[in-house]
Amino acid sequence: MAKVREPISEFLRDKVILLTGGTGSFGRHFTKVLLDRFDFKALRIFSRDELKQFEMRAQLSNTDRIRFLIGDVRDPGRLSRAMEGVDVVVHAAAMKQVPACEYNPFEAVKTNILGAQHVIDASIDHQVRRVIALSTDKAVSPANLYGATKHCAEKIFVQGNSYAGGRATRFSCVRYGNVLGSRGSVVPLFLKQRQSGVLTVTDESMTRFWLTLEQAVQFVLGRMTQMYGGEIFVPRLPSMKITDLAKAIAPECAIECVGIRPGEKLHESMIAEDESRHTLEYEDLFTIMPEYAEWGRQNGRDGKPLRDGFCYRSDTNDWWMSVEELRVMLGCQVGEGDCGTHSVQDGAYASNDSLRPAVVG
Numbered sequence: 001m002a003k004v005r006e007p008i009s010e011f012l013r014d015k016v017i018l019l020t021g022g023t024g025s026f027g028r029h030f031t032k033v034l035l036d037r038f039d040f041k042a043l044r045i046f047s048r049d050e051l052k053q054f055e056m057r058a059q060l061s062n063t064d065r066i067r068f069l070i071g072d073v074r075d076p077g078r079l080s081r082a083m084e085g086v087d088v089v090v091h092a093a094a095m096k097q098v099p100a101c102e103y104n105p106f107e108a109v110k111t112n113i114l115g116a117q118h119v120i121d122a123s124i125d126h127q128v129r130r131v132i133a134l135s136t137d138k139a140v141s142p143a144n145l146y147g148a149t150k151h152c153a154e155k156i157f158v159q160g161n162s163y164a165g166g167r168a169t170r171f172s173c174v175r176y177g178n179v180l181g182s183r184g185s186v187v188p189l190f191l192k193q194r195q196s197g198v199l200t201v202t203d204e205s206m207t208r209f210w211l212t213l214e215q216a217v218q219f220v221l222g223r224m225t226q227m228y229g230g231e232i233f234v235p236r237l238p239s240m241k242i243t244d245l246a247k248a249i250a251p252e253c254a255i256e257c258v259g260i261r262p263g264e265k266l267h268e269s270m271i272a273e274d275e276s277r278h279t280l281e282y283e284d285l286f287t288i289m290p291e292y293a294e295w296g297r298q299n300g301r302d303g304k305p306l307r308d309g310f311c312y313r314s315d316t317n318d319w320w321m322s323v324e325e326l327r328v329m330l331g332c333q334v335g336e337g338d339c340g341t342h343s344v345q346d347g348a349y350a351s352n353d354s355l356r357p358a359v360v361g
């Protein structure tokens with residue numbers, strides 16, 4: 001297991017946390033987990049759309065420690081104001097739909113790259129102690145602009161530690177695969193298509209890394225007490241075939257192949273071969289260490305180097321989810337017609353977090 005510096009419950013006590021993109025799939029579940037399970041001083045939700053904030057507020061039972069801030073990560077002044085008195089930042093705000101990023105490339109760059117720079121600048125100016133940015137396997141050898149912008153965001157977050165100079169602000173990233181049931185993911189699409197009797201997949205051989213929202217949130221929380229700055233943390237995750245996901249959700253349906261989409265990969269990578277040379281392996285995760293760590297590398301002495309030529313890909317992974325395990329992960333009662341219909345979108349579905357190995361901190 002990767003070493004944890006202090007229990008997360010102690011770390012969070014009395015902390016003020018800023019969560020950009022707090023009304024998204026990750027943000028809503030992160031907020032719920034914090035409210036249900038942890039003591040903390042305040043959580044600031046930072047996002048643009050007032051309706052999403054209104055709806056989120058209405059769903060929460062207790063909002064005493066939650067502050068809803070309207071703001072855009074493209075606006076450095078607003079971010080700076082929001083960052084006053086903050087101890088920890090989780091940066092989840094992003095444009096993440098591949099076609100939208102391709103069609104509106106300047107907008108994707110502004111939100112995902114310039115927005116990341118603004119988060120870094122404001123965090124340094126306000127001496128925020130720990131900043132974690134969410135990234136994706138699509139940032140590895142990117143095949144589309146979404147992945148390319150997240151690749152840049154990772155680079156500038158890692159190097160943000162150099163900009164901090166003598167200040168205590170430290171930046172790290174977490175990089176993971178597809179989140180089951182997040183907004184715009186294939187699960188809500190399959191649930192919708194289920195009624196028509198036909199599920200569409202782009203290619204039958206396609207594979208992906210998958211995790212639940214619960215696992216994503218736990219992974220991020222765990223890294224808060226582990227990070228020293230400059231790491232990209234990658235959880236060990238299972239792979240699954242897209243056709244198995246279709247079978248798990250709607251075994252009675254036919255599967256129609258509609259062809260791979262522009263910018264789509266058949267298989268995803270979470271660690272590229274060239275990154276594996278500076279990556280350390282643990283039982284539950286990998287840590288990609290910074291290559292230019294002028295701010296002083298303090299961690300990683302307990303990890304194991306990877307073998308030459310290692311790359312972590314969804315098709316060559318040694319851990320696969322069966323259709324049955326997928327059903328458990330989705331909380332599906334297949335055949336009874338209630339395959340997570342009420343809750344998959346808000347991430348409140350059952351998840352089997354005992355699946356090995358734990359990706360929790």
Ligand SMILES: NC(=O)c1ccc[n+]([C@@H]2O[C@H](COP(=O)([O-])OP(=O)(O)OC[C@H]3O[C@@H](n4cnc5c(N)ncnc54)[C@H](OP(=O)(O)O)[C@@H]3O)[C@@H](O)[C@H]2O)c1
Nearest residue numbers: 021023024025026047048049072073093094134136179182
């Ligand atoms: N979902 C996945 O499968 C997955 C996998 C790997 C990594 N990730 C990463 O995880 C993060 C969160 O993903 P998610 O699934 O929670 O996304 P999501 O559901 O689409 O939520 C995105 C959030 O960002 C906010 N946002 C968008 N543009 C913004 C801007 N310019 N300024 C401020 N807020 C902005 C949105 O609210 P407003 O529209 O109201 O501003 C929303 O709260 C993203 O960085 C994504 O790249 C996701």
